[in-house]
Amino acid sequence: MQINPSINGWIEKYINQYANEISHYATEEEFFVGCQNSGLIYGYVVNYHLNSEVDDKKWDTEEKIKVGFLSTLIALYKVQKGKDVEEFIETIIQFYNQISKGKFSFMKMVLPDANSFQKLESIINERLQTNDNIVTKNFTHMVTNAMLFIDVLAFEFYLKNDTISLEFFKDLERKCLALIMLSLNVKIDKSEYDMMLLKMFENSLRYSKVSKINEAEILELIFEGNRTNLESLYLYEVAHMTLLSDGVVYNNEQIFLEDFALKLNLNKISQNTGYELVNFINKYKKELPFFNLNHPVKQFYNNTQDNIGKLVSRNKTRLIKELSESKELVKLLRKSTQHDLSFEEKKKVKKQLLDICKSIPSLTIFLLPGGGLLLPILIKFIPQLLPSAFNENLND
Template sequence: MEINPSTFGWIEKFNNQYSESITDYETDFAFYQACQRSGLIYGYVVSYHLDSKINDAQWDEEEKTKVAFFTTLYSMFRLRNKNSDCNLFVEEVLAFYNSISKAKFSFINKLLPESTSAQKLEALINERIQTNINIVSKNFTHLVTNAMLFVDVLAFDFYLRNGIIDLKFFKNVEQKCMSLITLALHIKSNRTEYDELLLKLFENSLRYSKLSNEVDDQFLLHLAQEDLDELQKLYLLDITEMALWSDGVKTDFEIEFTTEIISILKLNKSIQNTGLEIDKFIEKYRINIPYFNSKHPVKHLYTNAQDTISKLIFRNKKRLVKELSESKELVKLLSKSTTSELSTEEKKKVKKQLLDICKSVPSLTIFLLPGGGLLLPLLIKFIPQLLPSAFNENLED
């Protein structure tokens, strides 16, 4: 049975089919390397912590991120507890988030009073993977994923090892990340569009800190004195590497800065080459990674919206056919729009009737939100392409 990470109850379905396939790791470093290869750290998911194949061909980037985040937390749980009990894992994750701030997540119990623990976790994951930008942008731009999702993984690890955690942990890790990014960008001789977009992506992902252009003069000294665990060290090094990576060529100053960070973090020589992983990943997936594809905001809005709208129509095809069959005038106008320009009056009719249909199909209510109307031309474009048989049948009637 196919899994749709955007539908209610997907975690329970996933656990029934794949809980026995979650990958187990022997060491923290092996776990972190798998996280690098998955792409979760770099904002573009290409694999999951699974020993078996999973069909993700119909998933969008947000849905892939949901599953990658879920399996990463699950693998972390198994690494620390040597326990594969999925129900226990779900309860542990909920307890972890509740311990961060009961007030912040109490909305889940209010919205889903009768929901299972797995369904409550779905709501939490939905909230955690989003950046702090408006709802239309979240659905139709490429800056959708929280670039600091891995901070949640580090925090969950801390919670599993210590049995307690508070917001200070998140704040401290965020501040370290942003300080390293700021320092790395300051030493670059030429700031590129990539650098600005990377900074914006991380800024939008901050939850407990605020971006500051100033870095404490004693930051690196304090960092050297901190007793950080291996996973935190590796992540901070990766963050530094991401900030330095632009054209794939490092200057002498950048190499020197990376060497200094490796020394400050006291990373073992055997794992200092972690930076090579980001080079390999970016070289392979550069054209797909969000922050390497800077475009004019309106252009990338429409470019990325096409794939999303196509999936929405595909998943709601039967419902759309039914609704369209009851509006023959709309079908004729949409068919006409594929061969000739509609008049102003006809366009108004199409817009009104399409919005009425969107009201009756929950997944399409995105078009009713502020700014959603701008995307209606894409909906009009895709319907004739994806539902040709429905149009022909209705026109014959």
């Protein structure tokens, strides 16, 4: 039976055909190596944790990521619960219900009378933001799909604790963004692309849990709270991926990785899983978006300000209405055009602006994993692109 991941009903077909073929991993480390070999961690899926072959010749990159993401969640469920997948569908929907709490748009897209398979299809479609909007599309390939593994880590926490909070989910994202920035800082020879990313991450984190960007503060954020072994492995891999962006890990970078592994309490065997990345890159470098100079990633950064400006301009009527109901946010935005905001003021701006994004469908891109990266650009454009009536209101 041919499966088309872009047609309704694909999840039910896939599970009926392949659920029993998804690998049973004995340990979290074996599961993580399986995730490396699948490519999901690197945003380029090449296999699906299956003990048999699946015909994916007609699937595009996005469809492969959908199936790879689903298979990874099922494989993790088997590791943690040791059960077949009958209960998986209801469990994963309950998980997304808990982290949503009405704050993410993907749960609002699910029809009340849809069956469980259709509900999960809607959720996965929204997590990958499969639409034709150029801002969303380019952003998806750069950040969202590469950060899908945060969903996997959060699902692991849920399976172990039977509960999860949205804040836990956001903390995982902040840790990854902070680690990428810290790793980029370690590089001696930074490319223009590295500098672009560094600037984006730094601006983003200034609206998050750190008031001043320095190594001690970033490390404190990364190591905040308890970690599972799977999370430690992923954080190590994120650092390794960042440093390998130029294809080479230099001596000072290797020392940083070894020290970071010690801080994560990873043993030598665990650290060796990082070399799966090198093997994967050597095999698929020509196809990997991160290493493809012609991929829209670089073009994305160069065009980001124009694209977000258009996004704001197209939604300015709704934005004016929403902003007019938030006098504190208006005053802070006006102040930000003339003076640096304090850390507490930045946190208020972020919270209130994200609340507005939740109410405007076109702006829900900023609520996706990694969406905080673009928030400072949105903040920059609002006072400039909104009409003079808004600027007059700023003086109230």
